[in-house]
Amino acid sequence: MLLFIFDQVHQNSTKSPNRRRYVSTNQRRVADLLFAAQIALTIWFCSGQFWHMYQNGTQNIHMAMFLCVEIFVSVNLALAIQAHWAKPSRVTRQAVIVYSTWVVLWGAVLAQTLYRGTPWDTADAITLGLVATGAMVILLIARMYHTGIRSPLIRGYLSLAFKAVPQLSQAYKIVAMGGAPGLGWVMVLGGHATIMTRFGQLFFSFRESKSERNRIGLLVSEAGNELSWIIVTICWLVY
Secondary structure, three states: OHHHHHHHHOOOHHHOOOOOOOOOHHHHHHHHHHHHHHHHHHHHHHHHHHHHHHHHOOOOOOHHHHHHHHHHHHHHHHHHHHHHHHOOOHHHHHHHHHHHHHHHHHHHHHHHHHHOOOOOOHHHHHHHHHHHHHHHHHHHHHHHOOOOOOOHHHHHHHHHHHHHHHHHHHHHHHHHHOOOOOOOHHHHHHHHHHHHHHHHHHHHHHHHOOOOHHHHHHHHHHHHHHHHHHHHHHHHHHO
16 A cells, blocks of 8 residues: 555656566565565564563663664665656655654654753763764765765765764673673564564665666665674674
């Protein structure tokens, strides 16, 4: 139903001569399965977090990390929309729907933390400070290469900074504290599942148009997201 609605809204753009199709029916089926899995996992992950906080409150919730996730998916949604405008296809429409779902549902989670008056502590300030430092380094490097925030690749790296830096900070805390009792199998495996299904979908998008820079920016963002979560997972397993 979501795909049908999106097709109706963008029916003119989907008739563009630049539109690319999958080279085989099997690849299209795999991409559709990944899309269905992403929607199901997103609803499960976000609704589970929302319900958990509704029942147990928002104590020990790090507001900065929740905010960074919302910024991450919002920037990637913008990249996905631009990728669809540049060279529309079924897989780019699916990416827009997936990131839109994340923005709305995680936005509801973030709204609950704000509604409950979740305090802003020192850890939140440190996290945002590290993210801001990472973003400034990316922009400085971009300036050295005579590019800027309008570049999809730079936006991909900035999106990555909002996700990878807090996760690497979390990995450091796990090592420093000798473990993370609040981090369970569901969160760890759920994180990998949601990232890898998105990455698989974006890989199909990249294969359609390997020179389209918005798609490359999305791949960079999600690849770094998964790499940083692997580091968190290793620290969690070891400590």
